[in-house]
Amino acid sequence: MTGVAVLLGVLLVVAVGAAWYWRGVATAAGTAVAAVAESPPAGDAEGAGSDGERDDLLAERLRAVVDHLQWAVVIWDAEGQEIYRNRVARAMFEARDSQVLVAAAIEELRADALAGRSVRREVDVFGPPVGSFLVVARPFRVRSLDDPAAAGSAGAAGGAGAAQVDGAVAMVEDRTLQRRIETVRRDFVANISHELKTPIGAVGLLAETVIDEPDPAVVERLATRMIAETDRLGRTVDDLLELSSIEFGDDAEFEDVELAALVAEAEDRLGSAPAQAGIEIRRDVPAGVVIHGDRRQLVSALANLVDNAVKYSADGSEITVGATVAGAGEDDPEGTVLLSVADAGIGVPRRDLDRIFERFYRVDRARSRRTGGTGLGLAIVRHVAANHGGDVRVESTEGVGSVFTLVLPPRHSAPPGPPDGSDGGDER
Template sequence: MNTLIVVLVAGLAGGVGFFLNGMFTRPKEQVAAQVDEPPEAAKSEVDVVDILPIPLAIVDLDMRKTTKNRALVGLASGSTALLLDDAVDGALQKALNGVEVSETLTFGGPPPLICELHAGKLNGSGAYAVLIDVTEKSRADSMRTDFIANISHELKTPVGAVAVLAEALMGETDPATIERLTGRMLTESERAAKTIDDLLELSQTEQSISENTEDINVEELLLAVKARYDEASRQRRIKIVVEASPSAHVTGDRQQIASALGNLVDNAVKYSLDEGVVILRSVAGAEDTTIEVCDSGVGIPSSDLDRIFERFYRVDKARSRGTGGTGLGLAIVRHVVTNHGGTVQVTSTEGEGSCFRLLFPMKAEA
């Protein structure tokens, strides 16, 4: 093994500066395990570079020979791969000139590719460039930031309103005014409580899979869910219709599935036009049981369909706030169905309505 490989392995396994952040603990362990093999396992410089799990490129001092391993070549395709190659070549050239490179690159999607590029000079042997795919990490960081901002807003708004109403109530003697202000205080406190309840429920479904499984008659479950929303639907002259197959059954957590269906029916009633129809339907198939909640409401724009299951995402923020929605209901639905080994599908047409379809495998694991 020549000097270049010795330097390369020492750097990757033991301490090139950009590994110090702790982000590369797993790749280093893999590198150490893979290079500690019999000599016949790596007959050339290219063999050693190619087996490394980290996207890596090395170049000689004259920039005549550039080696890029499989991990780097497989990181992107099409036009993104061309842009990535240009970025790597540019970083290698800078490194040969004694300039250390450490930057974040973003390539358009969909889906976008976000990488950290690090390059440096190998003493007397050339230069190296390493890429770390941080797309998922960046996405998670963005979701975490959005979540904190959203939850802060969702709780601050009703709490702030209660404080203002309480201040207005102080010293008030008119019975009608007192009744009006206390009624609004109750509404705002219920809104905050609903947000907290939904957060707790979402957290529970995200973190664990329920062990409270049982055989559930879907028709009975749909009728029970319908009963919970009969009064709200009557006030809007909305008809809830149950079209259930008597043979439709699912295996799972009754409370979780009822909660998921309740969120769908709640949305269907809230966003349906007066005198509309909400249909709860179940079909027993050979491999799965399908449960549908369809409405004749305002519908969902096609541009929003990919995001409606995100926490706190609202298609119409003003309307959602007016109906008391927290923006967590569909996130709960998705996690409940996923926990049961199922999938969620949605079709919608603006001005005509939406249909949510839950598919549960015949032997769902809840």
């Protein structure tokens, strides 16, 4: 079985498995075949090797078509020996350890395909990084090289047995982004209906009351409440948009970021709020520590942690922003960066520790309303940590204080990709 026959068979199998994509593939394959047909091989056109050279050239062109499919493609011969994997498959299975589940699914489906059955399976990888993949395996056969149209999916032709199969092909579609978009869209709609209706309704009621209120003092008080509700509404919308942007991670720009400068920028983002509360922010960040990440996301995460500490600390208290490098050694010379924010505030009750990272979860709703919290700050922190291949931890004692720690990989570690669709919350 020549390379031309195999690749023609594979292209037809892909056509069955990915009809939405086949129109462009067919055009490219047709162009490749036409180009070879119109170009005689080098040397004596009537030489004995001309047909073989033309087959080799056509196989090369068709291989280029398969290599540029958006699906990962793996091909086996009739004995189950792998004879080809395209560019996407090579990148998928060589770059990430988490793809072992996808590779295992391909191996399991290979036997079915070689037995003449077309099979498919959805594989969810819980990471990091989190991913969702569709694996399709189909048999194919090549009846005649003189009739390439006869080459195709044996299973699609009516469940041919193993004796009729010349090989099998597995195709893997990465559906991670599609699943993430569906999750974000669903959560966004739920969030709007859950969180925005309350302040909008409050503003409407206040406005109706103001219309018929003759007392200027009451009007002023109601107007002040309306301003507070609209401010809260604006902050919620801003945080929802920021969280959605971080969840997608499409505009993330990873670079080397000096930790000390990151801390200073996060403090600047808080403005005068700590000073107005008489709270001192002490830095314990060693100079020269560099992490690899998206500056905007990291500043947002750290600013949310410090802002939380300010809101839930007593006036005149102290907040410490510290950083250490843990685990440095021969195998990991740069170690893991632990970036912590410690306060002596009201703390988090033990019963709530597992829930504070839920979106819109608030331990003390009354205090959250007074301090202007949206319930999304720790959701943002958690997603930023996941985007950087890290984690966020909390240690807290009620009435004593809390320590929130961002665990970030060393500078040489590449980001694994966006996090899953699960959420975190904000207020304590």
